[in-house]
Amino acid sequence: MIRRIPQARERGIPDATVARLPLYLRALNGLAERGTATVSSEDLALAAGVNSAKLRKDLSHLGSYGTRGVGYDVQYLIYQISRELGLTQDWAVAIVGVGNLGRALANYGGFVSRGFRVAGLLDADPAVVGDHIAGLTVEHSDGLEAVIRKRGVSIVVIATPATAAQQVCDRVIAAGVTSILNFAPVVLTVPDGVDVRKVDLSIELQILAFHEQRKVTGGPMMAEDWAGEAG
Amino acid sequence: MIRRIPQARERGIPDATVARLPLYLRALNGLAERGTATVSSEDLALAAGVNSAKLRKDLSHLGSYGTRGVGYDVQYLIYQISRELGLTQDWAVAIVGVGNLGRALANYGGFVSRGFRVAGLLDADPAVVGDHIAGLTVEHSDGLEAVIRKRGVSIVVIATPATAAQQVCDRVIAAGVTSILNFAPVVLTVPDGVDVRKVDLSIELQILAFHEQRKVTGGPMMAEDWAGEAG
DNA sequence: GTGCCTTTGTGAAGCCATGCACAAAGTCGA
DNA sequence: TCGACTTTGTGCATGGCTTCACAAAGGCAC
16 A cells, blocks of 8 residues: 655645755854844845745744744744754765865855855865865765765765766765766766755856846847837 | 736746756767767656656756757757857856866856856956956955956856955946846845846755754654654 | 734635646658 | 648636735733
8 A cells, every 4th residue: 555645744844945944044044143132034034135024934834932922032043943954963974076166165154154064075086185284184976875874974965077977976985975066067867765955056047047148138128028028 | 007027038938947048058068078979858858867858848948959769969069059048149247256166167167168258367466366266366446447348248257255246246237237147145135137046055054954854753664754744 | 801902824816836637840851 | 642640729617826905913101
């Protein structure tokens, strides 16, 4: 008998909400740094760049952490969101592929401050192996499985060339990893139960180019549009 | 009198579709490299990692470029999507902030191959100014407005620390730029008519952590879930 | 204590996106 | 020329997300 089980959301938090929680967390940290104790949904929504009703509905999925008439306690909300996202624990991350992007990621401060610890840097190129980056020594990717197992790596970042990505992906999955962040410009094929998220730096630029082109050649104020509406 | 004009989509291409066009383009380029002449929606959808019905509906927004019974001509579709995205023209891009990430972006091959030309690298740090990266010389960000105007920069990439991002943003907008790609972990405030897209490297990791935590502490096969369903 | 004021949490409605399923359209072999 | 087969393009139903609008809930002043 097969049951339909809502994947990865036993408490039913919508994916769209999960994707925004980090945004709220960042805004809250900013408020906390400035010593703000409580914040209304209106103000927090402004800081996070979203609609306040959406913010309230998002937070309501986590529980009733606000006080009517007052707002949300900044510190308490930071803790609750962090806990929900799993950031109160320490995540060991391995970065495979130490090119320009891999180096940038290794040095990126946003990881460490959010419970992510870079536990390994690996590359297939002997010329790179041995380099010291962000306090770590680059290791040869032959030892990928050993690094994953010995250091409890649960999330792998793939920053290799496109040609190597699928192979690396297969190996880390075989080694037990089920969460992959892919920067290589390819679609990775993975079995069920493995989460892949991808970031393609050029896609965002292409989307911008689309809108920019529209502005130039056929923006809202162009004569043809009005003609089109009239006809 | 104010009219509600559907922003930036005179031909009504949904944002969700626009966001996937670069994906199709990448898959098509892969097919073209292997010498494939035509491709069915089924095969292309597989290569792009989407549903074939969705692919067909997306492409139908551009026009009727397929042949029933045969499929899509790879080269022709590459051209049509490129044209739609505005990639048949040359876009001058300036990168502000030449830290690790800025360097990685400057060297990223995915830009040049898609009609994006890095026309300027700028940084406020005198220690970085003068460095040679990817065939360019890093200039001081004092000259930001001049670079934008003289070199016809229409898209600016912000890769500065969070504290400097809004100021840079304001300046490039004042200089006439209306398309911004923001890597700084901060919500930029911009006037109407300016497009901002953001990439936050740590957000994706946090989303992965959320799902990873669910797998470990409360995955679909855990006893508590069944108890919960029974109770 | 009481009543006013602020702000949350949420029902309800509308909108957009997804995916099925099929008719229309075109190819290809005979 | 014709018929069978393949594949596109799309109407339609479904589901999820967003947004509005408001009742419920709590604080605060007096």
